Amino acid sequence: MPRKTLYDKIWESHLVKPETDAPAILYIDLHLVHEVTSPQAFAGLRRRGLKVRRPDLTFATMDHSIPTTSRSLAGFDEAAARQVRQLEVNCNEFGIRLYGLESSHQGIVHVIGPELGLTQPGRTIVCGDSHTSTHGAFGALAFGIGTTEVEQVLATQCLLSRKSKNFRVNFDGTLQPGVTAKDMILALIAKIGTGGGAGYVLEYRGSAIRSLDMEARMTICNMSIEAGARAGMVAPDETTFQYLARRDFAPKAKAWDDAIARWKLLPSDDDAAYDQTVSIDVSALDPMITYGTNPAMSIPLSGHVPNPTNAADSSALKYMALQPGQKLLGHPVNVVFIGSCTNGRLSDLRQAAAVLRGRRVHSSTRVLVVPGSFEVKRQAEFEGLDRVFKDAGAEWRESGCSMCIAMNGDQLEPGQTAVSTSNRNFEGRQGKGGRTFLASPLTAAASAIEGRIADARQLVGVL
């Protein structure tokens, strides 16, 4: 028997029909739906007179284009409001559970899936959103799909798919204080490039992954797509099981014991074969920050902007208004955004709050703190983190994607620079003409205080 990887095992256990000349028919255990990439899919169903095959395996929320200033759509962007109302109509008509603006379970789709216990080891999970890779942190096979595929999954609970190759990413060693999961994944993407994972499913392994909590593992899997990978995964372990225990949709009683027994069989076999391997020793890792216009363009926080080696790099530096050789520490910052499906969970807000507690945001800097879900917001407020942020002079918002995708009016002005805990620094991503520096919540919070790109370790000592 050939040894199998975690990915091989989940792939094989979801084959309705194996791959031949035709792609495999892959069964989907969980389909997450949001307002932006689903309307045309529901319209397609209607045109063909089809139903949703498994409304019980389909869950919807609204996150991308909703306001974060209030829970009301009154007076909000009419196009966005129409799209949100269309999702309500679609979910109602097709019998899909919707966690809408009034729901206490509303939030960014990749934050609420895990929170509700819907995201479970061994499952296949899809959503019309590239950051669906987040759910791989639980040892699920999770990936983003287009709207045509959303329609196919709604109608058949299946996808046509070809198997990807296995890519082993070893993170060994021990993180230094003040260095986080965000820095690990930025370092990996810098190493393999924005297309380095294309055609692969990444499996994150090694001692440094094992010692991360679930939220940090989600941060890493979340950005797998920024290396072009189909998905990113971490084998489930006791940390995974403890996170899931007693969550709303987690199995209970005997079903829980059965699930644990099943989940323990998922990790890759010893000596399983991988098509590609990369290793990073995190002991030597510094906090990372991007300087360019894709997530692979990152350097250690204390580093200098490298010399461009091609036309694309030169145009990125021009867009970012940076000079080769320039230090990033001390670079002026207009806006700090703390949130997103990458770093908008409770542990991220705790880290940011630890830096901001008892300090003031710089007078020239605007700071948005946007919890990833209603539940994250509730817990943060229970811990008093909202007071820390507000006392420091930051804006404390309602949950949503907000300035990560800048669809809802939360956005940069042309020429503004932002330190952002989100996942993409593409040109105009956070607002036309805006310049984004991606970094960890610690770096973002330190930069908020200084009004310049700053190192949290120098500000508050060893965290």
Add this chain to the structure above:
Amino acid sequence: MKVSARPVFVRQENVDTDQIIPARFLKVTDKAGIGRHLFADRPDLRVEPGHPILVAGHNFGCGSSREHAVWALMDFGIRAVISTAFADIFRQNALKNGLIPVVVSPETFALLNSDAALTVDLPSQTLSITGGPTVTFPIDSFSKICLLENLDELGYLLKHNSDITAFEQRHTS
């Protein structure tokens, strides 16, 4: 499916789908007229209309899964995109909409210029360069059949209804 034209160029590498169509244009519930937002914030990337073949830099279509990027290109009149590599989700979305993703070697890519007309022929999987070579390109065999015979993937999946039901009965998740 055969497209012949002098190509237009987006030479930059790693052009992500946010550049192809910015997020603020995704607040739609249909696909009508979406081509007018193509490269909305990137005048430097905009191309002349009326040229159905686009030549694009390496790793075209990376980033967001938005199918709107493919819809915008199609609505603008693009029928084939040639590059040395496409991002996975973009390629999938392209194939499902009849936009032909043509992957060529860097050597072939270097031969492409706006003066030499190109022919992309899906049945023979060839790219012909006027005054230059004809090369073959890879394409998923199933997607090719679907495109050439106008077969519908969802129809194919629906035909497997009994297999899906049987799978559901034996499957634990």
